[in-house]
Ligand SMILES: Nc1ncnc2c1ncn2[C@@H]1O[C@H](COP(=O)(O)OP(=O)(O)OP(=O)(O)O)[C@@H](O)[C@H]1O
């Protein structure tokens with residue numbers, strides 16, 4: 389069964405059609421890539437799925453729920469988490485706190501419980517802290533626990549953003565250019581890491597990526613956007629040999 | 645285990661410090677004259693107000709300027725709840741007081757509590773439209789709210805006695821009340837901002853879009869922060885009314901909010917200890933600066949007293965702080981036991997400390 393069904397969404401900004409008639413079905417456990425030249429509308433499509441924009445037309449269903457018009461926090465609560473193209477960490481908070489915040493959405497205690505530190509709240513706080521430590525261990529960030537998020541090396545910041553997204557316990561994870569700015573060795577590690585977390589956390593992953601090595605390496609299926617239009621869809625091999633895709637990327641090396 | 649031990653140590657140290665502070669308070673009763681005592685009480689009240697503003701502006705990243713309006717609500721509520729009927733009748737000589745309000749009289753404790761609750765209620769209600777706005781627009785809207793309250797209170801003759809204000813409010817606010825309440829608020833706020841809700845506030849301050857992507861409902865958390873802040877400001881206003889014994893609508897204008905803003909910025913946005921320190925410094929400075937408003941004879945030249953001169957000095961001070969001391973005295977840091985005593989501890993993000 390499809391976990392996510394994007395049904396012919398169109399997103400316009402004034403006169404500009406950033407995404408037109410975009411459709412996508414994700415099956416549980418898949419890793420799917422979304423590629424395309426700069427300005428193709430990839431991030432805009434992500435923003436529509438995660439509720440930052442409401443599409444001009446079309447609908448988005450997640451696990452049978454219509455999420456087309458829901459606010460981003462509601463969509464996250466249903467089980468869709470994401471990272472951002474320009475890393476958006478809580479910079480002045482520690483690595484530990486960044487991930488801890490990701491657990492807040494499940495809190496049952498009221499703010500009064502929290503202020504008075506009632507046993508109910510203390511239990512929840514302890515649980516959140518334990519789970520955060522566990523998660524940081526799984527993503528190998530334990531050594532940075534008390535560092536300010538902004539002080540981490542770039543690659544680790546991307547990992548932290550993923551860890552923070554995992555704290556919300558998503559079923560679907562959307563990654564916007566997770567390998568941006570990484571060298572080949574780092575992106576190799578990232579690929580392994582993504583496969584690992586997919587298996588450990590039973591995730592479905594949709595990722596935008598310019599690094600063809602990463603996309604071709606881990607994606608089972610790829611969609612290609614150009615000027616908001618889906619120009620190709622298929623396995624990495626099919627897409628790589630598609631004439632339209634080659635034209636769209638003219639001047640851009642496919643295997644760079 | 646080490647963290648647990650440290651937690652107990654800190655709790656004990658805090659208790660000892662508070663006990664020592666109360667002994668000091670009883671000492672002040674016999675050793676400070678009325679004038680100094682008044683300033684000492686104002687330090688506590690301004691601490692409370694600075695913490696109220698710091699919760700929204702410093703911890704949650706909401707640029708709110710409604711403090712004076714919420715104070716006014718608290719001040720009038722407490723005044724009307726504590727004034728004896730006879731004094732009320734004397735005050736309302738233009739138009740009689742609303743009969744429902746004439747005979748109400750409650751213990752000061754409940755007056756403070758109700759003042760806070762009413763102010764919080766108003767905060768909650770105006771939060772709905774106002775918190776949809778961001779940045780400067782929020783500042784303008786909350787500023788407008790403060791001015792509206794002042795205008796409304798000038799025109800509700802049978803409730804607030806209008807421009808005449810209220811006189812003869814019982815002076816219940818002594819050093820125990822002012823500092824007692826301040827300590828409760830310091831401890832409560834510290835607990836709140838270090839809780840999961842406080843982390844959500846800080847996440848909103850750091851990056852709204854990312855916070856929302858973490859499943860944090862922006863609107864409900866902003867409303868929570870705004871309402872708690874209004875609650876605290878209402879109590880601060882109430883303490884002030886029962887310290888001054890006289891209030892009128894012009895007291896609660898922008899200049900008041902602006903003074904509190906200076907305290908928060910100077911102390912450090914997002915630092916509780918910073919707010920306490922700078923509230924005390926600025927309160928004392930305010931008194932010392934009265935000199936610049938009185939006529940001066942410098943020997944070769946004599947200057948007439950210019951009222952409003954203090955505001956000029958404060959404006960300059962605020963500009964200087966923003967230019968040269970942007971993060972304030974404390975930045976976002978706190979003075980804590982761990983910092984004072986610990987070697988391997990004291991990091992702000994220390995995961996073991998709550
Ligand atoms: N909020 C907005 N308002 C107006 N135009 C926008 C907005 N967001 C995106 N656009 C426009 O929509 C188009 C698609 O942008 P988008 O960011 O989705 O591209 P992208 O495929 O993610 O590109 P890149 O690879 O550079 O990240 C661009 O022309 C962009 O300028």
Ligand SMILES: [Mg+2]
Pocket residue numbers: 430431432473
């Ligand atoms: Mg993009």
